[in-house]
Amino acid sequence: MSEKGHNVSRRQFLNYTLTGVGGFMAAGMIMPMVRFAIDPVLKKGVDTELVTTKLKEADITNEPQKIDFTVNQVDGWYESDVSMSAWVYKDEQGKIVALSPVCKHLGCTVNWNGDPANQNEFFCPCHLGRYTKDGVNVAGTAPLGPLDVYEHEVRDGWLYLGKAKPHPKA
């Protein structure tokens, strides 16, 4: 073999080796980034599930009671547990109603029977907002729409809550 041929062969060997090592290192850096970027897409649906509460269906009365529950929320690649509240009661037909306590005016928290002058209503102390028991805003007060309602379901005797949705009368 000539010396020239030997040199070309060595150069080719170095080219293959460096290309292989470089490719291996690039893949090692790029693959974690790709996985990091698409991971939330692979986990879709996590934040749409109903979550259990500590309230038994049998303990729900006609009187609204405030319950706290935790929702696992996924925002892009950031996952966290968020504390939520709901006002829960049974209507005259025995149907469960779960209302969001977030006032539709500026987001304060509404209370049941919070206004001595207007009993059997939800009351927002921030700007004297009022809602009837079914969550509909009282005309002439600050809120311009009814409270949101939570999706809900009873499983094995326990109340499960989902996302807050616009009130049917909104």
Ligand code: FES
């Ligand atoms: S925030 Fe509730 S009335 Fe203004």
